[in-house]
Amino acid sequence: MKVLSIGFLGASTLATTILNMLYDLGHNVVVLAGSGRELVTAAEELGIQRHTAKDTHIAGLLDVIVVFPESVGKKLPKDGTLIKLSLSDVFVNTERHGGVVWRFCTNDQQTILAQGIYKFGDEICGANIVGGIEQLAADLLINSINNAAKTNGLWPDAVATALPPSWSTELNMARLSVWHKSNETVKEYSERGSIVHGFSDAAARYASRTALIDESNVITYRELYNRAVSISQEITEIYSEKGLSLNNETLIGVALPKSARLYATILGILGAGCAYVPFDITHPQERLRAIAADSKLDYIICDSNYDSGLFSDEGVQPLIIPEFRWSPDMSVNVSAFPSAELLLRDTSRLAVVIYTSGSTGKPKGVMLEHRNLLNLCEWYRHHVELTEESRPFQFSTIAFDASILDIFPTLLSGASLIIPSEADRHDFLRLDELVRTHEVTHAFLPPALLAALPDFVWPTLKHLVTGGDICDPDTISKWSASRKFHNIYGPTECTVLATTVLFSDSSYNRNIGKPISNTGCYILDEQFKPVSTGKEGELYIRGRGVGRGYNSEKNLTEERFLRDPFSGEPSTMIYKTGDIVKWRDDGNIEFIGRRDTQVKIRGFRVELGEIENAILDTRIFRHCAVVVDESKRIRAFVAKPYKGDADEETVKQALCQVLPEYMIPRFIIVLDELPSTDNGKINRNSLAGMDISKSLVTGDELTETENRLLEIWALVLNIDTNEIGKNDSFFDLGGHSLLVSRMILAVKNSFQGNATLARFMERPTIAALASLLTDSTLKKGAQISEAVYADMILNPSISPVGEENPFLRKPKAVLLTGANGFLGTYLLEQLLRNTNAVVYCLVRGSSQDEAEQKLALSLLNNRIDYRVDNKRIQLVVGDLEKPLLGLDISQFEKLSLELDAIYHNGAHVNHVYDYKYLFNANVRSTLDVLHLATHKKNKSVHYISTLSAASKFNEAGWLIEDGPAEIPPAFVNNGYNLTKWISEHLVWQAISRGIDATIVRPGNISGHSLTGLCQPDKNRILLVLKGSAQLGIAPAWDATFDLCPVDFLAKAIINCTLSDTRDTKVLHFHNPTPLDWTTYVMGLTRIGYEIQLVDPGLWRSRLLDIDESNALYNVVSFYLDENNEDIGDISSIEHSRTESTLQKVGMAYPKKDNALIDRNLSYLVDCGFLPLPRQPSTERSFVA
Amino acid sequence: MSEQPYVSHSDSWESTATIRNRPRRVIEDDNLRYYPMNRQPLCTHPVIVQLDQKVQDLILVQSLYKYINDIIIFETEIVNKTAREIAKGNFPFLFPFDCRYDAMSVVIDEDYHAYVAMNYMHQVQERTGIAPIELPSEIELSRAIPRALCTLAPQYQAGMELIAVAISENTVTAEVAAFSKDPSLKRSVKGLMVDHLADEGRHSIFWINLVKHYWANIDEEARIVIGGAIPGFIEAYLTNEIQMLFDHRLVESLDISEVLMEKIREDIPTSYPITKNHPMIANIRNFLKRSGLSQHEATRTGLSRYF
Ligand SMILES: [Fe+2]
């Protein structure tokens, strides 16, 4: 079967789908220039290169180019063989079909490669049809391409050359995808112009019928009309008196208690051509002030009870309309509204600015126009059969948009609006009485109120409307029993409601129904494409209900009110609701949740509503609300148990049966009643913020390492950090074997420590992993961590570069690390003396001056003849602990060009700290040195190690002059020696790769051969000597003792390493001439100390009692062991190669005679290291 | 449980079987990997990480060889043993003819998968020059199935075998998922997996239907006995022993010092906990639901830790 090379030119989802399918089949696919973003992105994800327009020869490399309808007409490569898709709108016996044709085009010939037809049937969702047509198109093409591949690229003969004429109409897939039967809602209502007009008509027609019934008045339409007209005249007069302009943007506040006067005032404001801004005087003053400030009111209409100073800061003046006097002269219509004619012509005049709570807490003013309200009124009147006989109830506060649904449709229908007082609204019994007395027929009541109301019987109530929140099933079954129970859904921005459904006993409570008249719903995915039935998407609303936007919130308006991309007209707007919904099979819409309340728990998207439903379904509590708190933990609040024994635990257990574990709320809290907002919604914000500390489990404090691990786990497991406890098992959190490797790899990339899989598996928790990573206990031999072994491997990239450097052994420039150390200064001296090289001295310091002073002081203290300002001494400020030896890149580059040799002598000498602590200074610095040695040009590296780090023995048990062994060093397995051993490995590998390097292992570096000068505090053997002197006893160890004067050592190192004839890469620099430890120690007696040699065991036992005053106090742990590894017997250290090298350079070992010993010991006394002997010595004369 | 009539997949096989529709995967000339790092924890070992890239590549290639070898054993010795018996009417429980000739298409697919795998292995050897180390002669199922069967009376063994094969055929998809999303893998390796998966989707439904049919036609006692043996089978199936032995052998084949080898070997986990989060468990759970076995109270109870 042949692999075909197929070019793509397209921009659609279909093109992307087919591209992926053909790629999966194994063909070579190429996206051609001119293709759309989606296709290009898909190609990038597959790792396919995109072709630019310049690749004109591309067609020659392709078997075929697939062209999608959206790209027909785009420029195509010449000479290409094309397969073009065309989609037609086909009617067969009046039934609609989608016709799919793939045409095969070569030169001038066109044949049909494949064709098919898709029947729309009674499918109601355009996106589903599009999906079906695309599937058909894909299947047809894939089938043809498979056939071509089977026949090694031969395409089939033409099956037909022409299609029936009915296939000529192009199918508009974009339009089809957005079509939904439920959106066919166009309905033309009789022209009314404005609410004012509608009301005027009703007032004329039903003049003597009752318009309003409040606590104290029954008011006819004529009375209401006259009062409204007179208020509007009064407003007009006040504005003209004050010289204020009254235009179609003028806002006037209303802050009146629920009474006939309130509605007359609203109508009066509208009649004056203004828009009203409702204030609920029971709301907090803060909120009222914020609204007044935002709406920039001049006047707020209120009554004499109202606190007139409330808005003085906002510059709003109270306008007190006198008490109504319902006098007989009101019995005829006095005159018309001042602006009625104006309004008739301008249906887009602003009618109301209603404030809703924004997610930020700042109220935002939604601007609705007359045309918005009118469409709502007309639809509603028909939908709930409002007539002049109806008696709707006006429960909601006017600050809530549902009030619009009560007020205007009623007053346009000649019906009577029943108005409860504030007191009535909060008293169930009075409510009941009111509804029954006035035989209320219609009402909007919020779900929370319905849920709380006792079982009242309201037989006259034919239409009950609810919405704004989810009803629980109990409420639905109770209130739908003997009336029409309407669930409405819609943001204020779309004029109270956009969709509705009639609830019956068995209705699903998240069903929000279908769009109302002249309204449409788009459910779009994140790419703004319509989704098919059952797929979640965000709801966008179009139609006559879509308001003007937000008052004084231009940005927010632009964010939420968008141009309708699917309508041809540029002025059509859609509103982005932020609600996640889906189409149901029956054409209704199902509410899923708010976009901003969706939470991701353990990588799963959790819909809080789903949990709410599950809780309600358990039938343990009647009411419930599920929220997430600040830490993204799920809280469930429940209230009103069905039975007395219901509690948190029973709910939790029941939920465990039905919900996956990640959806079980962390907290379940029983309340007497769920708190509600003023609008009758459950107050979820207050629940999310509620202090439930009694139920909280305090988390343990996390260390920094644990915190970093937490981040890694969250990433790997794709869950939130706060879902992870430090003692949770990785595997309980959703981890599995594949994720373990990924996690360990991530950990390795950010931690130095030792975290291996096997150890992790023993206890797979954050806490245990953190302790593995930070474990600093010194482990011996086999227990040395894997990380240490890993450090042993030299990065494969380090190897010699370019040509050989002829100056390796006759260097013109040398780098010396640790130049200001004891040995370092003597090495510097020897380099200056024995070569002509410039010596770059790496010294740590915060400044050049400081480093220079340090070096100067060391040279002085060690009595070196050279001064720091010597021209051949070049000071380099650096730091071995830092990357690149603490050099900046330019210094590093410069040195790498100049140097011929590096003496890596510096180290952090410390026998107590662990390996990890010393790693940077002692191991990474070696890596950097080797890097430097192979960067730009080759350099020699002479690595100063130590005999205690030597690790390779011969059969006789002698340490040999060879590279390091794989087993750790023979002497002390402390951190320091480990760093030296690892460094030796790195250097040894460098040698094996052809780098000119040397491992130099000094033994016991002792004082200057002529002066005895040394730095005793840093030498542990001298601490043994001092401690023993203090105790008066010394261990009678049987060992050959090393004394290797520093001046000899330095000279030997420099001469031997520079020797051209040297044939060893490893040099052992102890002094093998004979001297027993005991002889050395007893030298103390010659200078006046009383000291006895004792059995080492006895000596050790005495160490247990020493205090700080003894020199051994800080290092005592090294000597409590029987196997003292410090004072190795140098009799079994190979040195033949070193010795012969020494001979070649004309050097010999100094004798370890009494004179040398005494010079050493005397210096120790003179410099104050050793306490003064009790008896003055008689032989002090040879102090130099 | 009401039984749906069996619908043969022969039509879709004609148009979608990879043996009929897909070109051979050929190794690309690029630096991408032959095997996902995630599937070979050895590559995360601190010592290995420090070694030359070639060592990691070698480990991955050898791991691919083992994976291919596993496929060959699985397809030819496990699935096709049972599928061929069903097809030829030699299985102790006689299935309708439609089932049987569909079973024969499974035999073809599986032998083809084994062939494709061998071909690819040959290509890798040619290109990398890396010869496989000694590969295991068994896979976990080679032990888990006989072990499950020997605990049952003869009349229940065939049923158990059927369910065991059906379970394992339904877990292949989880295996393959690990490959598909890895951008560091060679396209041909991913393609190999995609091709395999394309057929396994069909197989998955086939085996589920067979189990449904079988389950509907046996008595309650048989259901209780066979259902009770499933947990033991799953446990044996999901062990790590053979992989562990292979990893040891793989480490020993590396050109590194004994001490480093020892360090790496110490760190090969002997087992992983099998939790309900394990991707294969998710597939098994799905199988148990779709085949209807989980509706059987006693069977479900025995498997409760996976639900
Ligand atoms: Fe297979």
Ligand SMILES: [Fe+2]
């Ligand atoms: Fe299969």
